[in-house]
Amino acid sequence: MDALTIISQEHSNMWRLAASLDHVASDVQDGAPLETPFFEAALDYISLFVDRMHHPKEDDFLFRLLRLRSAEASEVLDALEADHRHGPDNLAQLRAKLTAVSQGQLPKEEFSKAVKLYTDSLRGHIKTEEKHVLPLARKLLTSQDWAEIDQAFSNHSDPVFSDQSKAEFRELFHRIVSLAPDPVGLGVSSLLSPQSGATASQQPLLLKVQGLESCYGRIKALKGIDLEVRRGETVALVGANGAGKTTFLRAISGVQPISAGSIHFDEEDISKLRSDKRMRRGICQSPEGRQVFGPLSIEDNLRLGAYTQPRHQVAGDLEKIFAMFPILKEKRSLPAGTLSGGQQQMLAIGRALMGRPRMVLLDEPSMGLAPLLVEEVFNVIKTLKSQGMTILLVEQNAFAALAIADRGYVLETGAVTLSGTGEELIHNEQVRSAYLGM
Numbered sequence: 301m302d303a304l305t306i307i308s309q310e311h312s313n314m315w316r317l318a319a320s321l322d323h324v325a326s327d328v329q330d331g332a333p334l335e336t337p338f339f340e341a342a343l344d345y346i347s348l349f350v351d352r353m354h355h356p357k358e359d360d361f362l363f364r365l366l367r368l369r370s371a372e373a374s375e376v377l378d379a380l381e382a383d384h385r386h387g388p389d390n391l392a393q394l395r396a397k398l399t400a401v402s403q404g405q406l407p408k409e410e411f412s413k414a415v416k417l418y419t420d421s422l423r424g425h426i427k428t429e430e431k432h433v434l435p436l437a438r439k440l441l442t443s444q445d446w447a448e449i450d451q452a453f454s455n456h457s458d459p460v461f462s463d464q465s466k467a468e469f470r471e472l473f474h475r476i477v478s479l480a481p482d483p484v485g486l487g488v489s490s491l492l493s494p495q496s497g498a499t500a501s502q503q504p505l506l507l508k509v510q511g512l513e514s515c516y517g518r519i520k521a522l523k524g525i526d527l528e529v530r531r532g533e534t535v536a537l538v539g540a541n542g543a544g545k546t547t548f549l550r551a552i553s554g555v556q557p558i559s560a561g562s563i564h565f566d567e568e569d570i571s572k573l574r575s576d577k578r579m580r581r582g583i584c585q586s587p588e589g590r591q592v593f594g595p596l597s598i599e600d601n602l603r604l605g606a607y608t609q610p611r612h613q614v615a616g617d618l619e620k621i622f623a624m625f626p627i628l629k630e631k632r633s634l635p636a637g638t639l640s641g642g643q644q645q646m647l648a649i650g651r652a653l654m655g656r657p658r659m660v661l662l663d664e665p666s667m668g669l670a671p672l673l674v675e676e677v678f679n680v681i682k683t684l685k686s687q688g689m690t691i692l693l694v695e696q697n698a699f700a701a702l703a704i705a706d707r708g709y710v711l712e713t714g715a716v717t718l719s720g721t722g723e724e725l726i727h728n729e730q731v732r733s734a735y736l737g738m
């Protein structure tokens with residue numbers, strides 16, 4: 301029933317989007333400036349994603365098959381399909397109001413009201429599907445039906461369902477997240493605990509790197525890097541292939557020798573400490589390419605992450621990781637090599653967490669994953685962030701990384717060329733053209 305998971309996941313994104321639209325609209329009504337780019341991006345997302353991908357998926361597969369299996373479903377399905385048909389028109393009307401209000405031809409209150417009407421109906425629609433249609437589908441559809449639906453939903457060459465179009469939708473969603481005014485952040489910042497996010501800038505420094513250099517033979521891969529991470533902060537390090545991102549993380553965790561500069565962690569100079577000592581101080585890394593131990597069981601891989609920890613707490617910590625990643629619990633005694641790429645990534649992150657990190661270093665956690673799994677990995681990172689974890693995140697997926705980061709650094713051939721808040725970097729022309737493909 302992967303298809304239902306996909307649909308529910310999409311509902312939860314739409315729900316968050318509706319909540320954010322409401323929130324921003326009521327701020328506008330209360331006198332805040334009109335966030336036109338945010339509204340435009342959100343409406344674009346709804347028309348491209350919801351009207352063009354999500355609804356056809358439901359109509360053509362889920363609803364069609366459900367009608368075949370149950371006559372009682374047809375009434376509710378008729379209503380939902382009618383909503384789907386009217387979707388583009390309703391959206392066009394809202395868009396016209398947005399244009400009018402931004403040109404001063406419509407009072408802000410009228411626009412806010414229109415937004416609320418729209419989001420109310422969107423939410424009502426989602427509720428009906430979640431409460432009535434999905435349970436019916438679970439009950440009535442046959443395994444043959446599911447095979448057909450699942451196959452359609454995972455057809456990677458289909459123009460609507462392909463990985464490429466999913467990736468576009470994801471980028472678009474990240475774009476809305478980045479455009480959403482501060483306190484909204486589309487469920488990202490609202491998840492934040494007090495010790496992270498907005499208040500992170502007042503927290504003490506946890507990591508302070510000064511003038512860091514590192515070489516491979518005669519090649520200098522890091523040429524004097526200055527970087528800071530505060531307690532509870534999520535800091536993204538982005539840059540092209542070969543910029544030195546991995547080298548930098550390895551230098552912090554102590555597996556890569558440094559030739560100049562210093563690393564302070566919680567005010568202690570750890571530049572000369574061995575890597576296991578740094579791990580005991582609370583620096584744990586999820587390495588590039590995951591590097592799980594294939595022949596060992598999943599549970600043993602996790603236990604390895606806890607080798608610096610007192611034994612009595614390992615069982616409890618293991619349960620916490622299993623609660624976070626239920627799939628790992630289900631497969632706990634299987635060799636790690638049998639896991640899919642996304643699951644191995646969860647394992648690598650889980651293994652790092654078993655070391656009870658005070659700061660976790662993530663090296664390209666979304667690398668090589670299908671778009672939906674990328675989303676899941678980022679959800680995990682958001683959860684960690686919301687729990688107050690300090691995170692140094694290296695990503696090829698610069699947009700997504702900067703969208704959830706408090707601050708970011710851009711690395712080019714071993715040197716930092718730009719730094720700023722995630723928001724500033726996403727809007728920086730240089731970053732956009734170099735890393736965001738815009």
Ligand SMILES: Nc1ncnc2c1ncn2[C@@H]1O[C@H](COP(=O)(O)OP(=O)(O)OP(=O)(O)O)[C@@H](O)[C@H]1O
Binds near residue numbers: 519521540544547696
């Ligand atoms: N083991 C090695 N021996 C020699 N040179 C290396 C080695 N590892 C990396 N380098 C070089 O150091 C530089 C930085 O590499 P690094 O792997 O840190 O980059 P990166 O930013 O992580 O790249 P990617 O995005 O591809 O992971 C590159 O020029 C690379 O060729």
Ligand SMILES: [Mg+2]
Binds near residue numbers: 545547588
């Ligand atoms: Mg790398």
